[in-house]
Amino acid sequence: MTPQVAPGSIVLAADGSQHGARALRWAARQASLRSRPLVVLTVDDRDGLRINTEACDQARALVPPHIEVTALVTTGDAREVLVDLSEEAHLLVLGSRGRGPLRTLVLGSVSAAVCKLAACPVVVCRPHDEDRDGRGVLVGVDATPESLTVLEFAYAHASFNDLPLTIVHCVWDVVAAVAGLRNVSVDDVDLGEGDEAHVVLAESVAGFAERYPDVPTTLRVAHGLVDEVLGSRSDAWDIVVVGRHPLDTTIRMVTGSLAVAVVEQAHTTVAVVPDLTRATS
DSSP states (O other): OOOOOOTTOEEEEOOSSHHHHHHHHHHHHHHHHHTOOEEEEEESOTTHHHHHHHHHHHHHHHSOTTSOEEEEEEOSOHHHHHHHHTTTOSEEEEEOOOOOHHHHHHHOOHHHHHHHHOSSOEEEEOSOOTTSOOOOEEEEEOSSGGGHHHHHHHHHHHHHHTOOEEEEEEEOOHHHHHHTOOOOSTTSOOSOTTSHHHHHHHHHHHHHHHHOTTSOEEEEEEESOHHHHHHTTGGGSSEEEEEEOOSSSHHHHHHHHHHHHHHHHOSSEEEEEEOTTSSOO
8 A cells, every 4th residue: 555645745756876866955945945845755675764764864954944854665666656646745756867768668767657647746857967057947838728737837936946937839730840840949049929829828828927926937939849849958947847638638648758758858857747627647
């Protein structure tokens, strides 16, 4: 049986590696900023108790005294445990070894599986230069109602962390493909301000701009698949945020795979946010 966590906790997967240590620092900072309890989870490791104890000690040294840090050591499949805990958690935080898509395809990836199935946002802390100031939060949306949850996460994270936000509407259609309209980097020239895609994007974020007046926001439209646009040169950003639709149709299975592709290609921290506007996930 999967153990329970306090609702709204940030759950950190700790494995004693340098990748896990990077995730620990990220999770501890967010728990402090958001005043949320932090659960340090270690799954099915021979040395699990020692690893967990050391991780908890490190976490407690990084958070203020009022933040509760709870130790959790259990057995089983890490993917299943994390997905089960996601039903109550506010956020799951994992480290990543940066093996790349081919290596992950062969070995299987805990982060890839959890990103596809978790009921709460999943943050994968990819290898990057933590000492260098980034350009803030980069989020990709499709300007549909399903993007609202993704935008909420991105705006809230930018606000809590005092970061600027860049919102990119990724557009890909047959007309654009035939015409060769592709700008698969956020730094490429925007292909036509004032068109319908820009108008729709501006309308979709209007309410958030009013709720988060402290967040400097830039809107862009890019022609390309979301993994191409958000995965390219992502090391310049503090975090990349991407949505994941429920896996209830073929097209949504594709978008779920694109979210994982962003995680695999990115050179910075990535948050995968499920569509919470629908019951199916």
